[in-house]
Amino acid sequence: MSMGSEASKQVRQERLLYLLSPIALLVLWEIAIRAGLGDRRFVPAPSDIAERFWLLCVSGELPWDTVVTLWRILAGFLIGAIPGVALGLCMAMWRGVRIIVDPLIAALFPIPKLALMPLFLLALGFGEASKIAVVAVGAFFPVIVNAYAGAANIEKIYIDVARNYGASSRIMFTRVVFFGALPLIFAGLRVALAISFIIGTAAEFIAAKSGIGYLIWSSWELLQVDAMFVGIVTIGLLGVITSTIFLEVERKVIPWKAP
Amino acid sequence: MNSQPPRKGARIDITGLTKLFETARGTVQAISGIDLKVEPGEFLCIVGPSGCGKSTLLRILAGLEKQSSGKIDIDTAGWKIENAMVFQESGLFPWMSVEENIGFGLMTRGVSAAERAPRVEAAMKLVGLTQFRRHFPNQLSGGMRQRGAIARAFVTDPAVLLMDEPFAALDAQNRTILQEELVRIWEATGKTVVYITHSIDEALFLGDRAVVMTAHPGRIKEIIDIPFPHPRNLMELSVTPLFGELKMKIWRVLEDEVNRARAGEDAA
The missing domain is CATH 1.20.5 (Single alpha-helices involved in coiled-coils or other helix-helix interfaces)
Structure with a gap:
């Protein structure tokens, strides 16, 4: 039980x-x-990487890069995901919203978000905003698509019950549609988080002087392959940690799906 | 619930009710020319084969569909809430606890949490779910979920209770137990009940009258009085001669219909 x-x-x-x-x-x-x-010079062993990892930690370089990257990724993720959820649900609730937004998603989703980086640099400058913006745009699309799918595919009986029991459209939205869509919203958020890491790091390759992405790219340019791998491994670790936290949050927020 | 001298539920007066559905293959007449009066406090069963439009009729009464033509008059006799429906699959929200589910129809109507609590408490007690108040529906058995759905309907104190084959998915024992509980609650509250079923036995166990419907298009073929007094013992009832007689009578009506439909198919 x-x-x-x-x-x-x-x-x-x-x-x-x-x-x-x-x-x-x-x-x-x-x-x-x-x-x-x-060739150990080009493909270092895990022990070489571990040693360099330790050195970079002690020097303070890696912790700082980690903080910078995490800030960019999480800020971008939230700025993209929150409106994604809201707009996705609105698409399911109102046909008008769907008719306006659907073609835009179809046109903009497939564009590689990094291709927009020059635009963001022009518009927002070389500071934090441009990196956060490109992550936000990347996170937005998987979330909106999933939130919409989740809300649009709620079993009809729940809508019938809510209507028969006199639910206003506010209650329909906040107590029925939102919760009914929650499992798929979380699936979308998970995809968006991974995409945020990919785009955030890649944006740092080309348009940053700090962060894990910058560490990876600059080490590559200097042929410090072990430091490059430190960056790659760090991203992987951050991915595991954030997705573990994420699953824990999901368990708390969707207790009725608990195993 | 209502412990005052039994106040009766709503009177329902349906005249010339018709519902057309537009489908890809043309217009389908789901129900046609339904005339039906339901007395205050009556337990009315509607029995018929699938496709006879009985669910459509109930959904129109529930306000979930709109009729194509015809009129429905419901005299709620001063009850605040006109109707509450119990669906075939419980339709309890998976994301709400039993308690929240049962209180849903009160919450939507702006009943304050303080006023809600004792009413939900009483409804949970009525159907024996008090211990399971914090459970989610997927932690309950099918029978318990259906009890929750009944409590959710009764707690709103509606003038009419609409039930769409609420026990069809349950095993025979659970079904009998819940039928008896339902009759007990109905007798205590005096509500008008419109109950859809495809089971002749169930209609005879529960109803004051059975409306027999036939398909293509859905219309009322016959209305049969069920004169058994209340309270009823369902098991004892089922072995009386009159029960068998009425069962045969309803079966004949439906059998004719099935044969007629077959003949129509063969000719086509």
């Missing part, structure tokens, strides 16, 4: 199993390099 200890044990077990495949990958990589597969 409710969450027994059996179920929570299974959840904990599953979380531990999450670490299995990344660790196995690292071990295989280390073995391959030490066995002489590949």
Whole structure:
């Protein structure tokens, strides 16, 4: 019936199993390099990367870059995702909104958001705003599409019940449509978060003097391959941490879907 | 609920009700020329094969569809809320607890939380869900969910209760138990009930009258009085000669209809 200890044990077990495949990958990589597969100057072993990781941490360079990148990504994510949810739900509630917004999504979603970077630089300058803006635009589309799909595909019976029981359009929106769409909204947010990381880092390649993306690109230009890998690994770690937090939030916000 | 001298539910007067649906293959007449009077406090069962338009009729009464022509007069006799519907699948919102679900129809009508609490409490007690107040619907059995749906309808204290095959998805034992509970609550509250079913037995167990509908287009074929006194014991009732007689009578009406439809199909 409710969450027994059996179920929570299974959840904990599953979380531990999450670490299995990344660790196995690292071990295989280390073995391959030490066995002489590949040129260690270009493909460093995990232990080389770990050493450089430590040095960059101690120097304060990596923590600072991490903070800068996280700020850009999370700010952009929120600025893109919140209006995405709101507008997606509005599309499902009002036909007029859908008719106006749908063709714009069809036209703008497929454009590589990085192709807009020069535009953002022109409009917003070389500061933080341009990077945050490009992340926000990238996060916006998967969220709006999912929020709309979630709200538009709510089982008809829930709408019928709400209408028969006298729900105003405000209650219909806040108590029925929003919650009914929530599982798909979260799916959209998860995709958007990953896209935010991709776009945020890539934007730092070309238009920043700080951040993990900048670390990766500048290390590459200086042929400091181990530092480059430190950047790549850091992004991966941040991705794992944020998506773990994200799943935890999802469990709290959607308790009726809890396993 | 209502413990004062039994105040009766609404009187319903339906005349010439017709509903057309536009489909890709042309216009379909779902119901045609329905004339029906429901007395205050009556338990009226509508029985008929699928496609006879019985659900459409109920959805029009619930305000979920609009008739193409015809008139419905509902004299609510001073009850604040005209009707509440219990759907085939409970339709409890998965994201609300049992308690929130049952209070939904009061919340939408702006009843304050303080006034809501004791009424929800009483409704939960009535259907035996008090212990499960914090559960989500997916943590309940089908029978419990349907109890929650009944409580959600009764708590709003409507003049008419509309029920669309509410127990069709339940197993036989649960169905019998819930039928008895429903009759008990109905007797105590004096509400008018319009109850859709495709089961002849169920119509005879529950109803004061059974309206037999036929399909293509949906119209009323016959209205049969069910003279069993209340309170009824459903199991005992089912072995009386009169029960068998009435069951046969309704079956004959429906059988004719099925044969006629077959013959029509063969000719086409």
